[in-house]
Amino acid sequence: MTESEVKQHWEDRYAERDRIWSGKVNRWLAEVAAPLTPGRALDLGCGEGGDSLWLAEQGWQVVGVDISETALGRAAEEAARRGLTDRIRLVQMNLSESFPEGSFDLVSAQFLQSMVHLDRERIFASAAGAVAPGGLLIVIDHGAAPPWAHHVKDHVFPGVDEVLGTIDLGAGRWERVRVGTVERDAVGPDGQAGVLIDNLIVLRRV
Template sequence: MSDTPLTEPAVAFWEARYRDAARVWSGRPNELLVREVAGLRPGTALDLGCGEGGDAVWLARQGWRVTGVDISATALDRAAGHAAEAGVADRTAWERHTLGETFPEGEFDLVSAHYLQSPVPLDQQGVLRRAAAAVAPGGTLLIVLHAGWPSWQTEPPFEAVFPTLESVLTELDLPEDRWAVDTRETVRRASTSPDGVEGHRDDHVWRLRRVGA
């Protein structure tokens, strides 16, 4: 994590994060996205916090029509380039939003929110509520969040409150007659520090299906 002061505006923080590195992420899709989405019928998808487009490109390759959203113009430019290289530019669209302030219009068969956790201010609860509202009838909301610091992190780089499996559902407060919970679990993944220390990290996964109008 960066040691950039937490008072820095979110746009400036994330622009610097991407601008100062040739590549931030691996380009591979998140493994929990692949696991949870592989059995779904492709339709329209919204990828919140898409970064350099690894998840969005993978979804497009599976037949989804994807809208990727990020706060960073640099990240979105790279994502569009990766989509073109992968031959799925015609199945992807890119929108710049400061989530918590603006949000894409429309409804989607899949709304994916992976790791919407930030060292600078982010209205995570508000964004996730708007994400749920953007799911079309019969569609899926997939949320993946870190459950805590990785095992090799001896000193937290900044103050953070991590969610529990119960707290996210409580905050969403989705009507039980309109939503079904298909996945609700904590998954432990291998994790390696920038210095090569091997360890693990726990993630919470929620896959929710909208069953009512």
């Protein structure tokens, strides 16, 4: 797919409803980041801004990046409503083609998975390079399909080691803070309860 086709895919996706995501921070990001001293954070694929807004509320200066202008518009509206515009900068960008400049104390990629083209290896390499010394890189993936998602039951989700193998850390030294599979309770679109499996990778640049 061309860059314009990928962008249109996500614009169409966000046009389906007034809000796609819950607006809440992702559980594992909150668990990892809550005890940290706020600094500069980069939220890759920020969508409607749930994680970026939460980080800003904790005192972080946040750059949120997404390909969808519709999603970023919703994030900007919510940031203004909460009085957080001075702590969040929202950038429209196709991460498969380009990447924000600068270094960050926290770089977060939450469920940066897509059914259309997404150059994860390039993105993860850039993400690792953007982590300041002492900073954290957090990558969280779906480790398996939700039990109610029958349309993707044949899709093979990467395991933790496979995801870790796609992250080009360059020549720097990294500490494995937390690497493994985690589970969380969730409720499906029709109210059905289930357990979701995630891959959680937290690395500190030494």
